[in-house]
Amino acid sequence: MTHIEITYLINSLHSKELIDAIRVEQTIEYPFELAPTWIQEQIVGKVVSQKEFDKTRTEVTISYNSEITGFEIGQMLNVIWGNVSLFRDVKITKINFPDSFLTKFKGPRFGIEGLRNSFKAKKRPILATALKPMGLTSSELAKMAAIMVKAGIDFIKDDHSLANQKWAVWNERVKIISDAVSEANAKFNRNSVYAPSMNRPAEQILDAALKAKGLGCGAVLVLPGISGFDTMRAIADSDDFALPIMSHPANLGSYIMNPNHGFNHEIIFSTFKRISGADMSIFPNFAGRFSFSKEECLTIANSCRDKLANLKTIMPTVGGGMTLDRINEIVDFYGNDTVLLIGGALHRGDLLENASRFREIIEQFEN
Numbered sequence: 001m002t003h004i005e006i007t008y009l010i011n012s013l014h015s016k017e018l019i020d021a022i023r024v025e026q027t028i029e030y031p032f033e034l035a036p037t038w039i040q041e042q043i044v045g046k047v048v049s050q051k052e053f054d055k056t057r058t059e060v061t062i063s064y065n066s067e068i069t070g071f072e073i074g075q076m077l078n079v080i081w082g083n084v085s086l087f088r089d090v091k092i093t094k095i096n097f098p099d100s101f102l103t104k105f106k107g108p109r110f111g112i113e114g115l116r117n118s119f120k121a122k123k124r125p126i127l128a129t130a131l132k133p134m135g136l137t138s139s140e141l142a143k144m145a146a147i148m149v150k151a152g153i154d155f156i157k158d159d160h161s162l163a164n165q166k167w168a169v170w171n172e173r174v175k176i177i178s179d180a181v182s183e184a185n186a187k188f189n190r191n192s193v194y195a196p197s198m199n200r201p202a203e204q205i206l207d208a209a210l211k212a213k214g215l216g217c218g219a220v221l222v223l224p225g226i227s228g229f230d231t232m233r234a235i236a237d238s239d240d241f242a243l244p245i246m247s248h249p250a251n252l253g254s255y256i257m258n259p260n261h262g263f264n265h266e267i268i269f270s271t272f273k274r275i276s277g278a279d280m281s282i283f284p285n286f287a288g289r290f291s292f293s294k295e296e297c298l299t300i301a302n303s304c305r306d307k308l309a310n311l312k313t314i315m316p317t318v319g320g321g322m323t324l325d326r327i328n329e330i331v332d333f334y335g336n337d338t339v340l341l342i343g344g345a346l347h348r349g350d351l352l353e354n355a356s357r358f359r360e361i362i363e364q365f366e367n
Helices: 015-025 037-042 073-081 111-119 138-151 170-188 202-214 229-237 265-275 294-305 324-334 351-366
Strands: 003-011 046-052 057-065 090-096 126-131 155-158 193-195 220-222 245-247 280-284 315-319 339-341
Touching: 003 015, 003 073, 015 046, 015 057, 073 090, 073 229, 073 265, 090 265, 126 138, 126 315, 126 351, 138 155, 138 170, 138 351, 170 193, 170 202, 202 229, 220 229, 229 245, 229 265, 265 280, 265 294, 280 294, 294 315, 294 324, 315 324, 324 339, 324 351
Parallel strands: 126 155, 126 339, 155 193, 220 245, 245 280, 280 315, 315 339
Antiparallel strands: 003 057, 003 090, 046 057
């Protein structure tokens, strides 16, 4: 297969008109009958299957020549969702990419195996936390990070809302926290990494990632819903950077929350993120403060770990109202190849005691 096949669920009495509009709109955006024959045949999308569920619901799969993407992520997203995003009641439920397309991308640099080697975790889930709240100084956040290192938390990230605010400006914060994590690792014989948020102006992001590495950071947090999927790809592809990337879901909810519009969850939180180079993908766990269902969460997690041509599998990273008393349940549900992200709950009571308990619970899965 050399074509990208996209399956749409259309909720409309005018599905035929919408189908014709989609296959033209997503390619030439030009009157079909005026286009040269070769363009009609080779560039305009073609309907390969169609199924009507009732008078208002139709499922259709349209095939697109993968060459119209230019094998670039920006144009890939434009073909998949560009102008069709302006149509009501159209949802993308599945995308089949040909291997010949996927092999054009490097994807995740580390993936599950690489992360396990980095964190020296043979079997157990990876532990992660977030430094918060906004308003603390860089030194206060650094003290918090040192406590997390002492407790044995693998991955210590900025809260995604930490950018360049006056309380903890980016350059100062990243240096102070990175130094604190390095000192605590040496003192407590740990292997924790600090990942600053790449919530920076567009022209500064790649340089910020390289600076973070130079300051001793072991990873970064990228917000592709804000900075762009191709920005994350550029960081992941940089041989000068070459560190793990955790991807945050900020601003991506609008793509998946409407049941009749947007995408199925796994496309956004797994497929696009893997193509764009994320090694870990954060999404909200079921029964937390967000409304993802068990089925949606499991579909995301499975998609992170399913074969996708040459692209490495990645670790689903579950967060959003996580608590210590749910760890066994969550690991049983997702499996060991998972990052468990607990933030605010660790601060209810003694932080060191709670974070140490987090590590203690997880250690049972290493044996």
